Amino acid sequence: MEIQEILSEQKMFFRTQKTGNIRFRKMYLEKLKDLIIQNENVLYEAIDRDFGKSEFDTATTEISFILKDISYYLKNLNILTSPKKVRTNLANQIGKSRICTDPLGCVLVIGAWNYPYQLSLSPVIAALAAGNCCILKPSEIAAHTSKAMAKIINDNFPPEYVYVYEGGIEETTELLKLRFDKIFFTGSTKVGKIVYKAAAEHLTPVTLELGGKSPVIVTKNASLEIAAKRIVWGKFLNAGQTCVAPDYLLIEETVQEQFLELLRNYIKEFRYEPGSGHYTRIINLKNFQRLIQLIDKEKIYYGGNYNEEKLYIEPTILSNVDREDDVMQEEIFGPILPAISFDNFNTALNSVLEMEKPLSAYLFSNSQEEKDAFTQKLSFGGGCINDVVMHLGNENLPFGGVGNSGIGSYHGKYGFETFSHQKAVLERATWGEPNIKYPPYSEQKLKW
Numbered sequence: 001m002e003i004q005e006i007l008s009e010q011k012m013f014f015r016t017q018k019t020g021n022i023r024f025r026k027m028y029l030e031k032l033k034d035l036i037i038q039n040e041n042v043l044y045e046a047i048d049r050d051f052g053k054s055e056f057d058t059a060t061t062e063i064s065f066i067l068k069d070i071s072y073y074l075k076n077l078n079i080l081t082s083p084k085k086v087r088t089n090l091a092n093q094i095g096k097s098r099i100c101t102d103p104l105g106c107v108l109v110i111g112a113w114n115y116p117y118q119l120s121l122s123p124v125i126a127a128l129a130a131g132n133c134c135i136l137k138p139s140e141i142a143a144h145t146s147k148a149m150a151k152i153i154n155d156n157f158p159p160e161y162v163y164v165y166e167g168g169i170e171e172t173t174e175l176l177k178l179r180f181d182k183i184f185f186t187g188s189t190k191v192g193k194i195v196y197k198a199a200a201e202h203l204t205p206v207t208l209e210l211g212g213k214s215p216v217i218v219t220k221n222a223s224l225e226i227a228a229k230r231i232v233w234g235k236f237l238n239a240g241q242t243c244v245a246p247d248y249l250l251i252e253e254t255v256q257e258q259f260l261e262l263l264r265n266y267i268k269e270f271r272y273e274p275g276s277g278h279y280t281r282i283i284n285l286k287n288f289q290r291l292i293q294l295i296d297k298e299k300i301y302y303g304g305n306y307n308e309e310k311l312y313i314e315p316t317i318l319s320n321v322d323r324e325d326d327v328m329q330e331e332i333f334g335p336i337l338p339a340i341s342f343d344n345f346n347t348a349l350n351s352v353l354e355m356e357k358p359l360s361a362y363l364f365s366n367s368q369e370e371k372d373a374f375t376q377k378l379s380f381g382g383g384c385i386n387d388v389v390m391h392l393g394n395e396n397l398p399f400g401g402v403g404n405s406g407i408g409s410y411h412g413k414y415g416f417e418t419f420s421h422q423k424a425v426l427e428r429a430t431w432g433e434p435n436i437k438y439p440p441y442s443e444q445k446l447k448w
């Protein structure tokens with residue numbers, strides 16, 4: 001069936017209002033949960049074929065994440081969908097006011113390849129929980145995981161409700177011509193702009209989950225040992241192919257030497273070596289070649305080796321990096337950590353302010369003054385103090401960017417709201433009419 005026909009069928013199905021029924025939503029969320037559990041090994045195998053990721057990593061950063069999302073909605077759906085009473089102002093007395101959450105209709109989710117299950121299915125789950133029909137277009141770059149999701153969903157769900165449409169630029173361009181009620185896109189800022197333009201044609205609302213250069217700032221007031229351990233984990237997880245990974249390090253000059261040594265020790269301790277089973281390869285040759293161009297041999301503090309045939313790049317730290325260096329001109333999205341030193345905390349903050357607003361920002365410090373300045377002065381999608389990446393795992397926090405790093409957010413109730421319309425309803429009593437609002441407007445009324 002052509003994708004236009006599937007969308008037409010979804011539109012007709014949505015009009016039956018079946019997807020709005022709470023029992024229907026829960027039934028299919030349960031079904032998806034069962035399918036994920038039953039097919040766990042298929043999902044592990046597919047991601048391993050795409051980029052050599054260990055089962056442990058996939059279980060913790062992908063599968064458990066999706067299952068947690070489903071459980072959240074199953075548990076909270078009744079509360080999330082119940083109309084919220086709000087106060088009614090004097091001019092609308094006698095009356096009652098409430099906000100009802102409506103599904104938007106037929107939504108399009110476009111996924112990225114780096115956490116292919118989480119970034120595709122998490123928005124789909126929120127969309128279904130909110131009562132919508134959905135078409136998912138996973139990233140063609142992670143071809144095996146895309147196929148696995150298509151098989152699991154298309155074999156088990158009615159296409160007029162949920163459908164996975166596989167493909168690359170051509171297919172996405174075709175999809176973007178169609179009229180959806182919402183587009184949820186995860187990917188680069190460059191493609192985000194293409195999606196936004198296409199959505200504007202139909203006045204379709206968008207959520208854009210984009211990227212950027214996320215800084216991690218380490219000051220002399222930090223617990224350096226734990227900072228190094230957490231940064232090494234967050235940076236080299238998935239070989240740096242994580243949208244919220246610390247992109248570059250801003251390190252206070254006086255502790256730089258000590259800190260870089262700690263980073264090096266943890267890389268070794270974590271056995272981030274090709275083939276160790278703890279370290280992922282680069283997704284494809286194009287990205288591999290882009291990344292190795294960013295390694296300035298003169299500035300290598302640690303690592304810098306790579307294997308083109310196996311698509312592995314060793315965890316690499318660059319020191320004495322300048323703002324003007326190539327590695328600072330674009331989001332790295334790989335296992336290269338440039339370190340830039342600073343002698344004054346405010347200078348470090350100002351240097352972040354000079355760049356585009358990042359998806360994430362991190363600070364390691366035990367100084368309250370520095371923590372306050374970090375949260376008050378910097379604008380970023382989300383972040384952590386004394387950790388990296390982990391804010392994304394708290395479903396009580398909204399996850400999304402700001403400025404160039406995105407529009408809108410999701411996770412938990414924010415995901416539900418992203419795929420809902422907040423409908424305002426005022427219900428008036430048919431008695432107690434205040435006649436003052438009706439013409440003719442006598443002198444006496446005007447005085448009042």
Ligand code: NAD
Binds near residue numbers: 110114137139167208
């Ligand atoms: P991408 O923008 O290249 O691709 C994302 C999606 O857009 C894919 O499904 C792809 O098929 C489609 N696409 C690509 N080019 C297109 C075009 N010209 N027209 C229409 N559709 C097109 O991004 P990617 O390489 O998959 O992911 C890396 C980027 O995504 C990084 O910038 C990263 O920071 C960002 N990212 C953000 C988040 C987040 O949650 N904010 C999560 C993961 C990745």
